Amino acid sequence: MGIEVKHPTEPVTLAIIGCGQRGDSYARYSLIEPTKCKIVAIAEPRSKTRALFASTYDVDSSLVFETWEQFHKASAETIQTIGKRLADAVVIAVHDHLHARLVIAFSAQGYDILCEKPMATSIEHCLQIEAAVKDAGIIFGMGHVLRYSPYSRAVTEVVRSGQLGQLVNAQHIEPIGHWHFSHSYVRGNWSKESESSFSLMTKSCHDIDILSHWLYPDTPVRVSSFGGLQHFRKSSKPVGAGDATRCLDCLYESQCPYSAKKGKSPLVYLDRVAQNAVGWPVSTLVDGLPDIENITDALKNGPYGKCVYESDNDVCDNQVVNLQYASGATVSFTMVAYTTLICERQTRLHFTHGEIVGDMSQFTVTDFRSGEKTIHEPPSEGGGHGGGDFGLIRAFIEAVRTRQQDLLDTDVTDVLNSHLTVFAAEHSRKTGVVVDYKEFEIAARRAWDGGMTLTGS
Missing domain, CATH: 3.40.50.720 (NAD(P)-binding Rossmann-like Domain)
Structure with a gap:
């Protein structure tokens, strides 16, 4: 066939x-x-x-x-x-x-x-x-939709052109957002490592991927990481919340930035539905179209109405990753929940002859030799992640139609390598050691028994 x-x-x-x-x-x-x-x-x-x-x-x-x-x-x-x-x-x-x-x-x-x-x-x-x-x-x-947005493609073009010299250092921040984190990683499907994975993997594997993409063909040699769950736990629960376990029953709810009912936060499930805003994140609470009745029921009985300090979440709400590459280039990555910037990533790329500073909407290229600064504002093309969702599916469709894997600018081994970097970082966080990436990769492949297979049905 x-x-x-x-x-x-x-x-x-x-x-x-x-x-x-x-x-x-x-x-x-x-x-x-x-x-x-x-x-x-x-x-x-x-x-x-x-x-x-x-x-x-x-x-x-x-x-x-x-x-x-x-x-x-x-x-x-x-x-x-x-x-x-x-x-x-x-x-x-x-x-x-x-x-x-x-x-x-x-x-x-x-x-x-x-x-x-x-x-x-x-x-x-x-x-x-x-x-x-x-x-x-x-x-x-x-x-890994970050690769495919007009913004990221434009940055990649400058990086690969070599016009700024060698990429020596990258600083990249993934500001998840205080309400986004409480929705997805405290109350939601990615709150427990045992039922999904650790948050660096579930939220930021494509951040590590885009950094690896910009540094390619350079490869990581050493990895370290630090982080943990700082706030979303019972010991941080406000005294005024008392014994309440759900927002709808809590006297402190109106003062809580993580209220599931109302407040100044954009994450206000009931208020959003009342304003006919029924897309994400409200749409994830129920089967079918959200309305006041079924959202209220979800908040009374489901995980999204539970107090963030009484939930059974265990994944990191802040983490830093440090990478050193074979060329000597270094990377510093930060993932953090506590910000109003909802996934509006901040990036600084430092080259021997210039720098790129961007925020997912626009980026500025500075050439040290000429002193020229150029502002790039790539147009959004619709879809989520700054057009990355449509950019990815478009590239995939064309790759399928023409049988050309390289139209995706990645392959399964490239994907595996960026994931191994994430696994190495989490290993470092948990053990407190600086991981030799090559040794980590070799050990992972040796430990894998090729005879152990997952059946398809």
């Missing part, structure tokens, strides 16, 4: 596995560019979300599945009977711990794959993905 280059006028067909916020972010490109791609199949366990998604993207009822296993089985049947898959490619946007199982299963069926970040939640699973993708010879895209 071969894979052929598609005709330019024929849209690439996609199956979306997981119809939540990330799956929908990629799928929306098909509404903007219907001649480029078409959503032909979906798998989603939540009934209302599934029905709404199928309606939005006009998916035939015969290709609407409740689970990924059902889609996988139906695909196996069509491959066996008529030698054809149900779609050209699959977008995997399920919970992080399932990524490896699904990539392995669908690569074995010959699907090209776009997998949401992170690659996987363990080194073993990342290595298994690398092996599966290479064995299948498929196109593989990773949800």
